[in-house]
Amino acid sequence: MLEVRDSxxxxxxxxxxxxxxxxxxxxxxxxxxxxxGAGKTTTLSTISGLTRSRRGxxxxxxxxDGTQRDITRAPAEEIVGxxxxxxxxxxxxxxxxxxxxxxxxxAYLRKDKQAxxxxxxxxxxxxxxxxxxxxxxAGSLSGxxxxxxxxxRALMSRPRLLLLDEPSLGLAPILVEVIFEMLEQINxxxxxxxxxxxxxxxxxELAQRAYVMETGRVTLSGTGRELAENEExxxxxxxxx
Amino acid sequence: MMGWNRLRWFFPMxxxxxxxxxxxxxxxxxxxVLSIVCFTGINIILxxxxxxxxxFTGLFSLGHPAFMAVGGYVAAILTFPVARKxxxxxxxxxxxxxxxxxxxPALILGGLGATFAAFRVGFxxxxxxxxxxxxxxxxxxxxxxxxxxxxxxxxxxxxxxxxLPMLTNLWWVYVWAVITIYVCWKVKHSSLGRSMLAxxxxxxxxxxxxxxxxxxxxxxxxxxxxxxxxxxxxxAHLVTAITPTTFSVIMxxxxxxxxxxxxxGSITGAAFAAVMLTVVVEVLRPLEESLEAYGISExxxxxxxxxxxxxxxxxxxxxxxxxxxxxxxxxxxxxVGRASSYQNGKGGGIxxxx
Amino acid sequence: MGGYIAQQLxxxxxxxxxxxxxxxxxxxxxxxxxxxxxxxxxIVMIGAFVTLGLVISxxxxxxVIMILVFIAGALMGILIERAAFRPMRGAPQxxxxxxxxxxxxxxxxxxILLLTAQPRNFFCPDYxxxxxxxxxxxxxxxxxxxVVIAVVLMVFLVLLVRFTRLGMAMRATAENLNVARxxxxxxxxxxxxxxxxxxxxxxxxxxxxxxxxxxIDPLLGFVPGLKAFVAAVIGGIGSIPGAMLGGYLLGxxxxxxxxxxxxxxxxxxxxxxxxTLILILLVLPTGLLGRKTEE
Numbered sequence: 001m002l003e004v005r006d007s008x009x010x011x012x013x014x015x016x017x018x019x020x021x022x023x024x025x026x027x028x029x030x031x032x033x034x035x036x037g038a039g040k041t042t043t044l045s046t047i048s049g050l051t052r053s054r055r056g057x058x059x060x061x062x063x064x065d066g067t068q069r070d071i072t073r074a075p076a077e078e079i080v081g082x083x084x085x086x087x088x089x090x091x092x093x094x095x096x097x098x099x100x101x102x103x104x105x106x107a108y109l110r111k112d113k114q115a116x117x118x119x120x121x122x123x124x125x126x127x128x129x130x131x132x133x134x135x136x137x138a139g140s141l142s143g144x145x146x147x148x149x150x151x152x153r154a155l156m157s158r159p160r161l162l163l164l165d166e167p168s169l170g171l172a173p174i175l176v177e178v179i180f181e182m183l184e185q186i187n188x189x190x191x192x193x194x195x196x197x198x199x200x201x202x203x204x205e206l207a208q209r210a211y212v213m214e215t216g217r218v219t220l221s222g223t224g225r226e227l228a229e230n231e232e233x234x235x236x237x238x239x240x241x
Numbered sequence: 242m243m244g245w246n247r248l249r250w251f252f253p254m255x256x257x258x259x260x261x262x263x264x265x266x267x268x269x270x271x272x273x274v275l276s277i278v279c280f281t282g283i284n285i286i287l288x289x290x291x292x293x294x295x296x297f298t299g300l301f302s303l304g305h306p307a308f309m310a311v312g313g314y315v316a317a318i319l320t321f322p323v324a325r326k327x328x329x330x331x332x333x334x335x336x337x338x339x340x341x342x343x344x345x346p347a348l349i350l351g352g353l354g355a356t357f358a359a360f361r362v363g364f365x366x367x368x369x370x371x372x373x374x375x376x377x378x379x380x381x382x383x384x385x386x387x388x389x390x391x392x393x394x395x396x397x398x399x400x401x402x403x404x405l406p407m408l409t410n411l412w413w414v415y416v417w418a419v420i421t422i423y424v425c426w427k428v429k430h431s432s433l434g435r436s437m438l439a440x441x442x443x444x445x446x447x448x449x450x451x452x453x454x455x456x457x458x459x460x461x462x463x464x465x466x467x468x469x470x471x472x473x474x475x476x477a478h479l480v481t482a483i484t485p486t487t488f489s490v491i492m493x494x495x496x497x498x499x500x501x502x503x504x505x506g507s508i509t510g511a512a513f514a515a516v517m518l519t520v521v522v523e524v525l526r527p528l529e530e531s532l533e534a535y536g537i538s539e540x541x542x543x544x545x546x547x548x549x550x551x552x553x554x555x556x557x558x559x560x561x562x563x564x565x566x567x568x569x570x571x572x573x574x575x576x577v578g579r580a581s582s583y584q585n586g587k588g589g590g591i592x593x594x595x
Numbered sequence: 596m597g598g599y600i601a602q603q604l605x606x607x608x609x610x611x612x613x614x615x616x617x618x619x620x621x622x623x624x625x626x627x628x629x630x631x632x633x634x635x636x637x638i639v640m641i642g643a644f645v646t647l648g649l650v651i652s653x654x655x656x657x658x659v660i661m662i663l664v665f666i667a668g669a670l671m672g673i674l675i676e677r678a679a680f681r682p683m684r685g686a687p688q689x690x691x692x693x694x695x696x697x698x699x700x701x702x703x704x705x706x707i708l709l710l711t712a713q714p715r716n717f718f719c720p721d722y723x724x725x726x727x728x729x730x731x732x733x734x735x736x737x738x739x740x741x742v743v744i745a746v747v748l749m750v751f752l753v754l755l756v757r758f759t760r761l762g763m764a765m766r767a768t769a770e771n772l773n774v775a776r777x778x779x780x781x782x783x784x785x786x787x788x789x790x791x792x793x794x795x796x797x798x799x800x801x802x803x804x805x806x807x808x809x810x811i812d813p814l815l816g817f818v819p820g821l822k823a824f825v826a827a828v829i830g831g832i833g834s835i836p837g838a839m840l841g842g843y844l845l846g847x848x849x850x851x852x853x854x855x856x857x858x859x860x861x862x863x864x865x866x867x868x869x870x871t872l873i874l875i876l877l878v879l880p881t882g883l884l885g886r887k888t889e890e
Contacts, residue, residue, distance in 0.1 A: 048777060049776075050773055050776065050777070075776070076773075076776040076777055077776050077778075077779050077780060077781050077782070078779075080777060080778065080779040081779055085777075086777045088773070088774055088777060092771060092774045094766070094767045094770045094771065094774070095770065096766055096769075096770050096886065097763065097766060097767060097770075101763055104763065105763055105764070105767050105778050105780075106778060108760070108764065108778045108779045108780055109778075109779035153778075157778070157779065301689050301692070365873075365877055366873065366877075368877065369876055369877070371688045371689055371692075372631050372688055372689055372691075372692040373876055373880070375631075375689070375692055376631065376824070376828075376872070376876070377872070377873050377876055379821070380825075380869035380870075380872045380873050381869075381873070383821075383865055383866070383869050384865075384866045384869050384870060386865075387862070387863055387864075387865050387866035388866065390862065391862055391863060490817070491700065494696055494697075494700055497693060497696070498697075501693060534708055535707050535708065535711070535712065536703075536704035536705065536706075536707035536708040536712075537704070537708055539700055539701075539703075539704035540701055540704045540705055540708060542700075543697045543698070543700045543701035543704070544701065546693070546697045547679060547694065547697050547698070547701075550683065550686075550690060550693065550694055550697070551682055551683065554686060554690060
C-alpha cells in the first residue's frame with residue numbers, strides 16, 4: 001500500500017532522515033519505534049507531505065488492485081485527499097474550534113454530505129465523549145479527550161492509511177489502553193495504520209509488523225512478536241536487563 | 242608578530258588617510274559637494290550606532306530619529322545666539338536664554354540628553370520583543386514629534402528653529418564618525434559586545450550563561466542613542482534649521498535600510514551602506530527635481546531593500562567584518578575570534594556552543 | 596453640554612467604524628501569518644483614490660463604486676501578498692515587518708510620484724451631503740452611511756468566519772498552519788483570502804475616509820493605518836471581534852480626548868493614541884479579547 005524508498009530529509013539545516021525505507025501493506029498495523037530524535041516523526045511528516053524529502057521515493061496505492069502513485073512531491077493538502085491521514089504528535093487539535101468543528105474540518109475535502117454525517121456518528125460511537133462535548137471548544141478538553149478528538153478528526157477524512165504519531169504521549173496508562181483498543185477496532189474496520197510510538201511494548205503487541213529506527217535509519221524490522229523477542233530491542237526499548 | 246604590528250598601524254593609517262581625504266576635499270570641492278559628504282558622514286554615524294542596537298543586540302528599533310531629534314534640539318537651543326533666542330523664543334526661561342555654547346559641549350550634552358531619553362524609554366519598552374518593540378519605538382517617535390511640536394516655548398513648535406549658526410563642517414563630522422566607529426568596534430570586540438550578540442542569537446541561552454539581559458539591552462539602546470543625539474546636533478548645525486518633521490518615519494526607515502543592507506552587526510557593512518544610500522539619494526535628488534518626479538528615490542530605495550531581503554537577507558556583509566579589515570585582528574585575538582559568534586560564518590555562536 | 600457630548604459620541608462612532616474596518620485587516624493577517632503589515636494603511640489611501648477616480652470618470656452609482664473599491668483593495672492585497680510576503684514566508688518575523696515597511700514607503704511614494712503630494716478634493720454626490728438633525732446631533736448622510744455600511748460589513752464577516760466552511764478553514768489556519776494543511780486546507784489560498792478580505796475592507800474604509808474629510812493625498816493612509824493597528828492591539832491582535840471593539844474604543848477615546856479636555860490638549864491626540872499603544876503592549880499584550888499565545 002505504502003512504500004518509502006530510501007528517503008532522505010532535512011529539518012532546517014539538520015540531516016534527519018538518512019535513507020529510510022519501509023513498507024506498509026493493506027490492512028496492517030505497522031509500528032515504528034525508536035528513541036527520541038531517531039526520525040520517526042519526520043518519517044511520518046515526509047509521508048504526509050509536511051516535510052519534503054530531498055532524495056528517495058514515496059509510493060502509495062489506495063487499493064490492493066489500484067494503480068500505484070508517486071506522492072513524493074505532492075503537497076500535504078493533496079495527500080489527505082488521496083487517503084492518507086496524519087494525526088500529528090502532541091494531538092494538536094484546533095483549540096479555538098468546537099469539538100464538532102474539529103471533526104468537520106477533518107472532512108474538509110469531502111463533498112459527500114450524507115456520508116460525512118454517518119461518519120460523524122461512527123466517530124461518536126467510537127468515542128462517545130466527543131458526542132457529549134460537541135459544542136465545547138476543543139481547548140477545554142482533557143488530554144485524553146483531545147487525543148480521541150485528534151484521532152476522530154483524522155478518521156473523518158476516511159483515510160485508507162492512518163499515520164498516528166505517539167498516541168500514548170502524556171496520557172494515563174488506563175487511557176492508553178483504551179486508545180489502543182480503539183486502534184485495534186479501527187483497524188478491524190478496514191483502516192491501515194502506521195503507528196509511531198515511544199511505548200514500544202504496547203506498540204509491538206498491537207502491530208503485526210514493526211520497524212526500529214536509530215539516528216535517521218531503519219536498523220531492524222520484523223513482525224511485532226519477532227522484535228519483541230529480539231535481544232537488542234528488549235534491552236534498548238523494552239527495559240529488559 | 243607581523244600581525245601585531247600591522248594591527249597597530251592599520252587603524253591609525255586609515256584615520257590619517259581619512260584626514261588627508263577630508264583636507265583635500267575641503268580645499269578642492271565646492272560647498273554643495275562638501276555638504277553631501279557631511280551628510281554621508283552623519284549617516285555613517287547614525288547607521289553604525291543604530292547597528293549597535295538593531296544589529297548587535299537584535300533590538301529592532303525605529304526610534305533612532307527620535308534620539309536624533311532630542312540631541313538636535315538640545316544642541317540647537319544651546320548654541321543659538323542669545324539675540325536670536327530673544328527674538329524667536331521669547332518664552333524661554335531666562336537662564337537658558339542667556340546660554341550660548343560652542344559646538345562641542347552642545348553636541349555632547351545633546352548626546353547625553355538622547356542617552357537619558359533612551360534610559361527612560363528603554364526601561365519599560367525594552368521588555369517587548371521583535372516587531373512589537375519596533376512598533377513601540379515607532380510610537381515613541383510619533384509621541385516625541387507631538388511633544389516637540391507642542392513645546393512651543395522651547396522649540397517654536399511646527400515652525401522649528403532656523404537660522405542656526407552653521408558650525409558643523411567636515412572636520413567635525415569626520416572626527417565624530419571616527420569616534421563612533423572606534424567605540425562601536427571596541428564594544429563589538431569586548432565582552433559586552435559578545436553579550437549583545439549572544440542575546441541576539443538566543444536570549445534564553447544568553448541568560449543561562451549569566452548575561453544580564455535587561456542591563457545589556459539598555460546599554461546597547463543607550464549607546465546607540467548617544468551617537469544618534471550627537472548626529473542630530475551635527476545635522477542641525479549643518480542644515481542650520483531643525484523642525485519636528487525632519488525626524489520622520491522615512492528617516493527611521495532609511496536607517497533601518499542601512500543596517501539591513503549592510504548586514505546586521507557588521508560595522509563595515511553599516512558604514513558602507515550609509516555611504517551607498519546617501520550617494521544614491523543625493524544623485525537621484527537633482528533627477529527628481531528636474532523631472533518633478535518626487536518620491537522616485539524612496540521608491541528605488543524601497544525596491545532595493547525588498548530585493549536585498551529576498552535574495553540576500555543576511556545583508557551584504559552578514560554580521561561579519563570583511564576579510565580585508567579583520568584579517569589583522571584575527572592574528573592578535575584569534576582565540577577570542579574563534580569563540581565569539583560573529584566570525585563563524587553563520588553568526589550562530591551560542592547555538593553552536595550547545 | 597449633553598448635546599455636545601452626544602455629538603462627540605456620534606463622531607467617535609464614525610471614526611471608530613473606520614478604524615474597526617482597517618483594524619480587521621491587521622488582525623486577520625496577523626492572526627494567520629504573524630505579520631504586522633504596515634502597508635495595510637496604504638490600502639486605505641488606494642481605496643480613497645480609486646473611489647475618486649471612479650467618481651470622476653462617470654456616473655457609476657455609489658453602491659457599485661463601493662463594490663469596485665472593495666475589489667480593488669482586495670486585488671492590491673493579493674498582489675502585495677504574492678509579490679512580497681509569500682517569497683519571504685518562513686523568514687524571521689522582523690524581516691516580514693521590514694518588508695511591510697518597505698512596501699508602505701513604496702506605495703506612498705508611488706502615490707506621490709503618480710498623483711503628486713498635492714491634496715485633492717474628494718467628490719461626494721449631493722445626496723450624501725444632506726444634513727439631518729436628530730435633536731442636538733447633526734449628521735450628514737455620508738456619516739450615517741459610514742456607520743451602517745461598516746456594521747453591515749462586519750456582521751457579514753463575522754457570519755462568514757463563524758459559520759461557513761471557509762471561515763472554519765481560516766480559523767484553523769490561524770491556529771496551526773501545518774495541521775491545517777493536514778486537513779487538506781490549501782493554506783496559500785486561505786492566506787490570500789485573508790489578505791483579500793482585509794485589504795478590501797481597508798479599501799472601503801479609504802472611500803469612507805475621503806467622504807468624511809473631503810480631501811485626500813498619497814500619505815493619508817499611514818497614520819490612520821498605524822492607529823488602526825493600535826486598535827487591533829487594544830482588542831487583542833488576532834481576534835476579529837477584538838479588532839472591532841478596539842476600533843470603536845479608539846474612535847471614542849480619541850474623539851473624547853479631543854472633545855472633553857481643554858483645547859490645549861487636542862494637539863496631543865496622536866501622542867495619546869500611541870501612549871495607549873505602548874501601555875497596552877506593556878500591561879496587556881494580549882489585548883481585551885486576545886487569546887493567550889506564546890510568541
